[in-house]
Amino acid sequence: MLIFELTADMDGRGLAARLTECGAASYVVSGECPRVVCECGDSLRFRVAQLVAGMMTREWLQLRVVQRVCRLEPLWPVEEVQFHALVEICESRLQRRPVGGHTLEEWQALLARAMASQFGRSVCVALEPLARFRLHRVVVDLAERVRDRLLASALEDEYEESLAMLRYLLDEHPSSGAELHVYITPESVWVTDAEGGVVSDAQIERVALQDDEVTSEDLAMTLLITRSPWHIVVHDAYPDAPWPSFAETVVRVFGDRAVRCSGCAICCPNRPRAASPKRRAFGRRSSRGVRRRLTQEAESAPGAPADSQWGEG
Structure with missing residues (x-):
């Protein structure tokens, strides 16, 4: 006979049902500390250990x-x-990504062996302390990955809001018959x-x-919208730019009105490069909030020309 001590949030009935399906007689004993009692022969003990380890590396782990x-992130x-x-857990399992030094399948096998060894020393196994000790690195690693996912999701939501705002500002300006070219390099962005x-x-x-945080990207986007x-x-010429790249932003804001160059001296550095136009002396630091404010201020500034002339080359 084996007795598994559970915590109140563990699915004792589900575990008992799985053990019964593998041929072991099992039932749940309710109480302040729920237990699953399992009666099985020695030939089934490792199978029982595998089933319990599977539950711990799935439901308990999640x-x-x-x-x-x-x-860590109460908000x-x-x-x-x-x-x-x-x-994150499903992808790690399906893609066999290492978590804390091993794949989840390997952690499950290690836990099953430890549990089978425990069966030989004691008929009563407290699953919560055993799993906390054996799977501590897995919990910590997965938690950090989930936090990264949450941050990435928040940044993506912010980016989508920024795109929606830029599209709204663009809709406020009637389309002109001009054709403009945007040049993007790791050092700067400029428009011709x-x-x-x-x-x-x-x-x-x-x-x-008036703002030290304004970048050449801010200027370029404001010019394009106005x-x-x-x-x-x-x-x-900066395909490895950190997400979200300025090239992607331009294409997503302007839609069919924006196309990527198929290859020129700027886009393909290996080709002979002609003299490039003079660039603006602003850095490339990301500043979406400044970009929003800059666009709005430029649009509402008193005396702003309704139809500025093209700059000289």
Whole structure:
């Protein structure tokens, strides 16, 4: 006879049903400390250990990961934490990603062997302390991954809100018949007209100079929205830019009006490069909040020209 001590949040009836299906007689004893009593022969003991270890590396593991993340990140809704924990555990299992040094299948096998060894020394096994000791590294590692998922999800939501705001501002400007080119490099971003002349706007630049955090991306996006060209060619010489890249942002804001360059001296550094237009002296630091404010201020600034002339090349 084997006796498994459970905690109140463990599914004793589910465990008993699984043990019965494998041929062991089992039942639940209710009480302050629920127990599952299992009667089986020696030939079934390792199979029983595998089933119990499977429950601990699935239901129990997910529950403890959620509890740890909620304790570390109390502002996140529990339902969202549960969703990301389930996705992370399922992906780790299906893709056989190492967690804490082993795959989840390997952790389950290690726990099953430890449990089978415990059966030989004691008929009563407290599952919670055993799993906490054996799976501590797994819980910690998975909790950190779930926290990363939550952060990534929040950043993606913020990005989508930023895109929606930029599209709204774009809709407020009537489309012009201009064609503009956006050049993106690891050092800077700049905009030219179809003939290669750098596009600038004195009003926007005056607003930009009042804030040290404004970047060349902020200036370029503001120019594109206020000009509202019918066609934009994106020359992306920074394909490894951190997400979200400026090239992706331009394409997603302007939709069919923006196309990526199929290859030129800027986009393909291995080709002979012609003299590039003069660039603006602003850094590339990400500043979506500044971009929103800059766009709004440039639009509402008194005396702002309704239809600025193209800058000289």
